[in-house]
Amino acid sequence: MPAYHSQFNENTEYRIIGNMALLPIKTKFRGPAPSAPSDTDDIIDEALDLFRANCLFRNFEIKGNADRVLIYLILFISDGLNRLVKNPSQKEAMKNLNTKALDNFALPGEPGFPLNALYSAPSNRSDADLLRQYLTQLRQELANRLVERVYVDGKPSKWWMCFQKRKFMNKSL
Structure with a gap:
């Protein structure tokens, strides 16, 4: 059975940095991402919807940026799910994941990035800064939406937490 791929692969109008597309998202956080219409799914909705199916795969064929x-x-x-192992309250989980989203992280091409074989480095310093801002914006929005999805009745859903030990492609950030 093949893994699920992004629906945004067919659209080539998005700006590319390195070999990552700057896709539109629905967000309240400031950043370089274009604004997505509120009535359609964005890449974050897609990632949350496909996470539980895709995290079971050890291999993933990349079909686009x-x-x-x-x-x-x-x-x-x-x-993020690994940070919620100790079952903090929803407020603590939001604070914890927002801290994780704003932490310093490695970009493609830097020594600490886990998937350097699959990603190309940004071509110059301004592209690297733009990519860092975009990924920070994605991480912030994803942290908020993940907490909203995982927490049901004030407690983490067991249907999400059962996937916390799974490693997609045997990698972690």
């Missing part, structure tokens, strides 16, 4: 964004978001979801 949007798939690289999807891989990054799935890995961030996995790390």
Whole structure:
């Protein structure tokens, strides 16, 4: 059975940095991402919807630049679920994941980035700064939406937490 890929792969009008697409998102956080219409799914909704199916795969064939964004978001979801292991309250979980979203992280091409074989480095310093801002914006929005999805009745859903030990492609951020 093949893994699920991003629906944004077919659209080539998005700006590319390295080989990651700057996709539109629905967000309240400031950043370089274009604004997405509120009535359609964005890449974050897609990552949350496809996480539980895709995290079971050890291999993932990349079919476009949007798939690289999807891989990054799935890995961030996995790390986020690992931070919720001790079952903090919803407010503490939001604070914890927002801290994780704003932490310093490695970009493609830097030594600490786990998927350097699949991603190319930004071509110059301004592209690297733009990519860092975009990924920070994605991480912040994803942290908020993940807490909203995982917490049901004030407690983490067991149907989400059962995937916390799974490692997508045997990698973590």
